[in-house]
Amino acid sequence: MIDNLIELLPDLGVALGQTLVMLGIGLGSALLFGGPLGILLFLVGDGQSLHNRFLAATLGWLVNTVRSFPFIILLVALVPFTRIVAGTSIGPLAAAVPLSAAAIPYFARLVEQTLRDVPRGVIEAAHAMGASELQVVTRVLLVEARSSLVLALTVLAVSFLSYSAVAGVVGGGGIGDLAIRYGYYRFETDIMVFTVAVLIALVQMIQLTGTRLARRLDKR
Amino acid sequence: MVDDPIIRLSNIAKSFVAPGGAVSALRGIDLAIPRGAIFGIAGRSGAGKSTLLRMINLLERPDVGSVEVNGRELTALSKRELREARQDIGMIFQQFNLLRNLSVSDNVAFPLRLHGRLNAPRRTQRVRDCLGLVGLLDKADSYPAALSGGQQQRVAIARALASEPALLLCDEPTSALDAETTRGLLDTLRAVNARLGVTIVIVSHDLPALGALCSHVAVIEDGRVAEQFSPLDASVARSTALGRELAFHGLEILAVRTGAHHD
Numbered sequence: 001m002i003d004n005l006i007e008l009l010p011d012l013g014v015a016l017g018q019t020l021v022m023l024g025i026g027l028g029s030a031l032l033f034g035g036p037l038g039i040l041l042f043l044v045g046d047g048q049s050l051h052n053r054f055l056a057a058t059l060g061w062l063v064n065t066v067r068s069f070p071f072i073i074l075l076v077a078l079v080p081f082t083r084i085v086a087g088t089s090i091g092p093l094a095a096a097v098p099l100s101a102a103a104i105p106y107f108a109r110l111v112e113q114t115l116r117d118v119p120r121g122v123i124e125a126a127h128a129m130g131a132s133e134l135q136v137v138t139r140v141l142l143v144e145a146r147s148s149l150v151l152a153l154t155v156l157a158v159s160f161l162s163y164s165a166v167a168g169v170v171g172g173g174g175i176g177d178l179a180i181r182y183g184y185y186r187f188e189t190d191i192m193v194f195t196v197a198v199l200i201a202l203v204q205m206i207q208l209t210g211t212r213l214a215r216r217l218d219k220r
Numbered sequence: 221m222v223d224d225p226i227i228r229l230s231n232i233a234k235s236f237v238a239p240g241g242a243v244s245a246l247r248g249i250d251l252a253i254p255r256g257a258i259f260g261i262a263g264r265s266g267a268g269k270s271t272l273l274r275m276i277n278l279l280e281r282p283d284v285g286s287v288e289v290n291g292r293e294l295t296a297l298s299k300r301e302l303r304e305a306r307q308d309i310g311m312i313f314q315q316f317n318l319l320r321n322l323s324v325s326d327n328v329a330f331p332l333r334l335h336g337r338l339n340a341p342r343r344t345q346r347v348r349d350c351l352g353l354v355g356l357l358d359k360a361d362s363y364p365a366a367l368s369g370g371q372q373q374r375v376a377i378a379r380a381l382a383s384e385p386a387l388l389l390c391d392e393p394t395s396a397l398d399a400e401t402t403r404g405l406l407d408t409l410r411a412v413n414a415r416l417g418v419t420i421v422i423v424s425h426d427l428p429a430l431g432a433l434c435s436h437v438a439v440i441e442d443g444r445v446a447e448q449f450s451p452l453d454a455s456v457a458r459s460t461a462l463g464r465e466l467a468f469h470g471l472e473i474l475a476v477r478t479g480a481h482h483d
Binding site for chain 2: 119121122124125126127128129130131132135139140143144146147217218219220
């Protein structure tokens with residue numbers, strides 16, 4: 001069993017790298033696109049300062065639609081788009097495209113819900129002091145919601161670590177894929193157990209880091 | 221009637237859409253608030269007094285009517301101009317509305333950073349001045365969660381005064397505070413008015429507080445100004461029940477003050 005695992009170590013290193021690439025790109029685009037989308041969803045919502053029923057309904061519909069796809073179907077359906085964006089339809093970079101597509105609306109919803117917990121009075125006080133909409137976002141919403149936003153990102157990271165296992169379908173690789181190919185298909189139970197143990201350790205680390213950071217940021 | 225008022229509201233009307241159909245909150249309000257006054261707005265719950273206060277910085281827009289502050293018609297301003305006008309109107313709230321993730325000094329610096337008028341050293345000095353004014357210099361590095369309600373409201377006053385406004389709007393500022401804390405806060409407001417000459421407009425259902433604090437009071441009933449008087453002026457008969465109650469509290473204060481003179 002030990003021999004088996006030692007033999008696996010180089011593969012495991014590669015897989016860990018692939019997982020980090022997929023997760024990094026997925027979470028990066030969630031922050032870059034999903035974050036602003038979530039803020040916009042919040043601001044155009046009922047009773048908020050940029051309330052716009054049409055925009056709220058359209059964006060809400062779009063987010064719901066993308067989130068409706070079972071991930072493996074999204075992965076396949078996006079293949080033509082992936083080819084354009086990543087230049088290939090296989091490998092971790094290619095897998096990062098559907099991961100991002102799923103992560104963006106997911107994070108947008110998390111951000112929108114998190115911002116709803118910022119007391120309306122605080123936003124109103126900022127308006128009364130002459131804050132612009134952009135200043136309300138950067139100086140009030142993001143400041144008051146910062147610890148909850150970190151927790152939301154943590155939830156996203158853990159979900160997408162497990163999503164990334166499915167990326168093996170398009171040759172994305174990663175630790176989850178390793179568990180499926182070696183452990184499950186080849187009945188090498190020891191390898192499966194070991195890779196799952198690595199995943200468990202990763203999830204614990206992500207959650208611990210997120211929780212600690214959130215606690216440090218929270219002065220409420 | 222009032223020469224050069226700091227606020228002139230003319231023919232203000234506002235209705236809200238409620239589940240049971242449109243309900244008009246204000247119907248034809250005319251009000252002139254003298255510069256340097258402590259002006260109280262009294263009324264039963266739902267009389268529209270908070271709505272009226274929030275019209276003065278256009279947090280609430282009137283359906284019709286004009287809102288003139290410092291000679292400027294606010295309803296005619298662009299968004300940017302309105303933001304600039306709001307920098308000269310401080311406001312405090314029932315729930316204090318401090319940013320809970322910012323320290324006390326960062327809260328007070330908040331409007332200064334928004335406006336970007338002062339450089340860092342002058343901003344620091346201004347924050348210290350404002351905290352000194354409300355007696356909370358020693359709490360500069362604390363966070364709101366570590367302060368009592370009365371202290372949080374005083375931080376809110378310091379924040380509202382940071383940009384040196386000519387006007388301070390107070391929306392039920394003592395409703396979340398106990399009686400003793402309320403007295404301390406009223407003293408702070410009185411000092412702000414006396415020392416800085418800031419005009420104060422205060423909405424409250426706390427009649428003793430209004431009677432003790434205000435130089436002028438308007439009673440709002442059925443969305444109109446029912447009457448307007450000085451609480452210390454007993455020479456005119458009051459026409460509303462609220463007005464009579466207020467006059468009673470005003471006289472009580474007067475009695476205490478003249479009593480003190482005789483000692």
